[in-house]
Amino acid sequence: xxxRQTAASAERNKSPILEVLTRVxxxxxxxxxxxSGTGQHVAHFAKALxxxxxxxxEMDLMRHASIAAWIRxxxxxxxxxxxxxxxxxxxxxxxxxxxxxxxxxxxxxPWEATLALMKGAGAIxxxxxxxxxxxxxxxGGAHTAPSNAEFDASLRSRDPRWGVRDMDDVAAAAQRNDxxxxxxxxxxxxxxxxxxRRDSALIQRQDGASREPAPAFRRPTGG
Numbered sequence: 714x715x716x717r718q719t720a721a722s723a724e725r726n727k728s729p730i731l732e733v734l735t736r737v738x739x740x741x742x743x744x745x746x747x748x749s750g751t752g753q754h755v756a757h758f759a760k761a762l763x764x765x766x767x768x769x770x771e772m773d774l775m776r777h778a779s780i781a782a783w784i785r786x787x788x789x790x791x792x793x794x795x796x797x798x799x800x801x802x803x804x805x806x807x808x809x810x811x812x813x814x815x816x817x818x819x820x821x822x823p824w825e826a827t828l829a830l831m832k833g834a835g836a837i838x839x840x841x842x843x844x845x846x847x848x849x850x851x852x853g854g855a856h857t858a859p860s861n862a863e864f865d866a867s868l869r870s871r872d873p874r875w876g877v878r879d880m881d882d883v884a885a886a887a888q889r890n891d892x893x894x895x896x897x898x899x900x901x902x903x904x905x906x907x908x909x910r911r912d913s914a915l916i917q918r919q920d921g922a923s924r925e926p927a928p929a930f931r932r933p934t935g936g
Contacts, residue, residue, distance in 0.1 A: 715782065717751070717782040720750060735762070739812060742765060743811050747830065748817065750776060814844075815830060819878055821868065832890050845907070850880040850907075853879075
């Protein structure tokens with residue numbers, strides 16, 4: 714029996730998101746994915762970026778079999794077994810990561826989860842490390858499309874703590890944790906990919922150790 718679950722939206726957006734990740738992720742290291750869902754994204758990214766190691770995570774334990782099945786089906790050796798944790802419950806269970814990817818989470822979780830995401834990412838990323846988020850956002854307090862306004866109303870009817878966030882508010886929360894909004898990429902279906910980068914200066918870790926800035930991505934040659 715095939716345990717892989719498939720979300721149509723993930724099939725549509727995985728390639729456009731990968732185009733951004735290929736440019737901004739480091740050439741090596743650990744990428745923590747928060748909110749892995751069905752596992753389609755991590756399998757697609759890990760197959761295309763074999764020099765990186767991916768750590769998927771998903772709070773919904775019912776999704777873990779699907780994530781594991783996607784990893785198994787693609788014979789991926791650079792993906793770790795999925796973890797389960799609530800991003801709002803700091804600290805994050807990963808002490809260090811070279812990049813963090815968070816797709817379609819910010820709008821379907823309480824605002825406190827976004828604040829915790831920024832604080833957690835700021836704590837585990839090295840200088841120059843990136844946090845990449847994807848989803849719908851308001852700009853300047855306004856929706857970017859009527860469909861996003863309808864989607865926002867639908868989300869809030871399901872849970873009043875959910876909703877499409879304003880990009881400026883998200884960027885401000887990130888900046889309070891030394892994460893600067895470096896790039897805003899318009900995506901299909903009125904979504905955006907936001908690229909945040911940890912302060913590029915060498916950062917002294919709380920334990921007294923230091924981590925060098927993460928190197929910029931360079932596409933491997935020879936395929």
